[in-house]
Amino acid sequence: MEAIENSRLNKFHYKLLAILGTVWAFIAVNTIAASFVIALLKKEPAFRGSLTKLGSLGSAALFGMLFGAWLFGYASDRIGRKKALILAVSTFSLGSITSAFAANLDQLIALRFIVGLGLGGSLPVASSYFAEFMPRSVRGAMISILESFWAVGTIIIGVVALLVKADWRSILLFGGAVVLLVPVLLTLPESPRFLLSKGRVKNAEETLMKIFGVKVKLEKPEAGRKVSVGDLWRRYGKRTLMLTIAWFSIAFAYYGFFIWLPRFLSATLGITVFRSFQYFIVTAIAQLPGYWSAAYLLERIGRKKTLSYYLLLSGLAGLGFYFAASSGNEGAIIASAIAFSFFNLGAWGAIYAYTPELYPTEVRGTGTGWAGAMARIGGGTAPIIAGKIMEVSGAALAVLVIAVVAIIGALDVLALGEETMGRELA
Numbered sequence: 298m299e300a301i302e303n304s305r306l307n308k309f310h311y312k313l314l315a316i317l318g319t320v321w322a323f324i325a326v327n328t329i330a331a332s333f334v335i336a337l338l339k340k341e342p343a344f345r346g347s348l349t350k351l352g353s354l355g356s357a358a359l360f361g362m363l364f365g366a367w368l369f370g371y372a373s374d375r376i377g378r379k380k381a382l383i384l385a386v387s388t389f390s391l392g393s394i395t396s397a398f399a400a401n402l403d404q405l406i407a408l409r410f411i412v413g414l415g416l417g418g419s420l421p422v423a424s425s426y427f428a429e430f431m432p433r434s435v436r437g438a439m440i441s442i443l444e445s446f447w448a449v450g451t452i453i454i455g456v457v458a459l460l461v462k463a464d465w466r467s468i469l470l471f472g473g474a475v476v477l478l479v480p481v482l483l484t485l486p487e488s489p490r491f492l493l494s495k496g497r498v499k500n501a502e503e504t505l506m507k508i509f510g511v512k513v514k515l516e517k518p519e520a521g522r523k524v525s526v527g528d529l530w531r532r533y534g535k536r537t538l539m540l541t542i543a544w545f546s547i548a549f550a551y552y553g554f555f556i557w558l559p560r561f562l563s564a565t566l567g568i569t570v571f572r573s574f575q576y577f578i579v580t581a582i583a584q585l586p587g588y589w590s591a592a593y594l595l596e597r598i599g600r601k602k603t604l605s606y607y608l609l610l611s612g613l614a615g616l617g618f619y620f621a622a623s624s625g626n627e628g629a630i631i632a633s634a635i636a637f638s639f640f641n642l643g644a645w646g647a648i649y650a651y652t653p654e655l656y657p658t659e660v661r662g663t664g665t666g667w668a669g670a671m672a673r674i675g676g677g678t679a680p681i682i683a684g685k686i687m688e689v690s691g692a693a694l695a696v697l698v699i700a701v702v703a704i705i706g707a708l709d710v711l712a713l714g715e716e717t718m719g720r721e722l723a
Contacts, residue, residue: 330469382423553695608640
């Protein structure tokens with residue numbers, strides 16, 4: 298679709314960025330909320346548990362995201378990007394509100410799983426939807442900027458946790474406020490690429506005219522057979538393998554580190570949990586320049602190099618945290634946590650720009666859904682594994698394992714990745 302590929306950024310693009318960016322920020326709010334909730338539950342007898350079980354609370358939403366990524370990714374290729382996104386956002390927002398009224402730890406874990414269904418669906422659907430409207434020349438940078446709203450949400454939830462005086466129920470209620478955005482999502486158009494792929498030629502032409510002011514004559518594509526996850530491996534095996542390892546690694550590193558970061562900091566620095574929330578906000582602020590620098594490099598050195606280099610550097614920062622924690626060097630601990638935050642979130646911006654470009658339209662939702670599902674397996678297992686390691690050997694070793702996994706992901710992208718910078722979406 299040359300009208301989209303060769304367009305210039307206009308008011309619609311910025312409006313879409315603002316709306317989906319807000320959704321993205323609240324996805325972060327609801328995901329990172331677990332970091333604060335876990336740290337605060339020890340105040341209530343009905344919610345106390347071992348580090349491993351508390352790790353399960355952190356993993357509950359992430360395992361929900363595993364199924365949500367597949368379910369809503371598949372739905373986006375059937376009923377449309379817009380409808381699937383609205384359903385996903387409604388699921389996690391209402392789930393977050395309900396979880397604020399949980400009576401015990403088991404109930405909270407179950408409700409967090411439901412929240413995860415919507416979170417897991419929102420991420421791949423929103424990124425595919427956004428990518429299909431972006432001009433080729435700035436697509437990678439714009440997707441990375443969209444992903445940077447994750448840092449905004451991370452900062453916001455840290456500030457909210459301090460403002461509500463570390464009341465975990467209020468934190469979860471705030472996460473549900475995104476339900477107010479659903480009426481705005483209803484006003485957005487469906488993706489012209491999706492409309493055309495379903496033979497709705499007139500609707501696609503009308504959408505292009507409304508957004509870009511370009512009158513085009515489209516042809517109904519040949520009917521294609523339904524695609525499945527098996528098609529991803531049969532037709533795109535190498536890139537699917539690369540993305541499987543990369544998404545698992547980046548998510549394992551991120552969730553393993555940030556779900557437990559308040560605990561890591563309080564354990565290694567000898568400070569209160571409430572004080573660790575303040576340090577958490579400092580590390581979250583470092584995520585913004587991480588995203589922005591990655592957005593710049595995506596259109597300069599390419600997707601593959603940016604993703605692999607940032608993943609590698611986040612792994613090295615994790616190694617730095619391990620050695621600093623072992624020696625008790627406070628300055629080095631904070632510096633390495635900031636560096637990890639900078640590079641890991643820059644890598645997230647890169648991988649979200651990279652993934653949609655590796656699949657054609659008819660399988661893009663399924664492909665990004667599969668990638669998101671692999672991330673949820675990595676992210677879901679990481680808090681449990683890190684919690685178990687801390688019970689046995691302490692926080693430093695848990696971070697060492699996280700760092701090694703990040704480095705494996707970087708080597709995977711370097712070995713199996715292909716460059717997509719400047720490539721037109723198929």
